[in-house]
Amino acid sequence: MYRHFLKPPPLSRLAMLLFVIVPVASWVLVKPVRVLAPTLAGVTCPTSVICLDDVAQLGAAADLYAEGTAFVAARVGAFGHAPRVIFCASEACAASFGLGERSAVTVGTIGTVIGPRAWKPYYLRHELIHQLQAENLGTIGVLLKPSWFVEGMAYALSDDPRAVLAAPWQGYRAQFNAWNAGNSLPRLWALAKDL
Secondary structure, three states: OOHHHOOOOOHHHHHHHHHHHHHHHHHHHOHHHHHHOHHHHOOEOOOOOEEEOOHHHHHHHHHHHHHHHHHHHHHOOOOOOOOOEEEOOOHHHHHHOOOOOOOEEEEOOOEEEEOHHHOOHHHHHHHHHHHHHHHHHOHHHHHHOOHHHHHHHHHHHOOOOOOOOOOOHHHHHHHHHHHHOOOOHHHHHHHHHOO
16 A cells, blocks of 8 residues: 555656756756856857857957957867857846856856956956866866865966955965976876876
8 A cells, every 4th residue: 555655756757857847946046057048048149159148248258258268278278169158247147147246157168157347358267267177177077176276276377467365265376376386287187187
């Protein structure tokens, strides 16, 4: 009489859970996931790699993107694929991607959201370095690396002009710089895999 409690759910229920409910819940609750389909979040994608909420800002966004990707490729390593960046000129756009107090966020190799305060070369470089970390170390691999490495690398190698960062970022940058002293790019990535 209690056997029906031990039966696994029918395949159709499991499929519904995995393919409908989980993605919808993720879309609603984990807003950075919206990077997967930015046009559904209300932005326009005039190119395959640049999306924005204000198309009048396309020139500025394209200039930042060109400078950022060239800088990171030369300084940190080449991208395996062109990174997607969503440029939000408004707070409403930033909120739709769940930025909150953050200036920007990167979701693995899927893409980056740049908020209104982050339309500066070093902010974009910082986030592009996070995308490159995910390409080289894997998204899960980056999550398992020490914070001083992940954030310290992004602050140090983006040429962030701020002499003093808030805690703990300043310490992370100093620790990364000490760890990375004298490393070449190939060596940096090889050593990073062993962290």
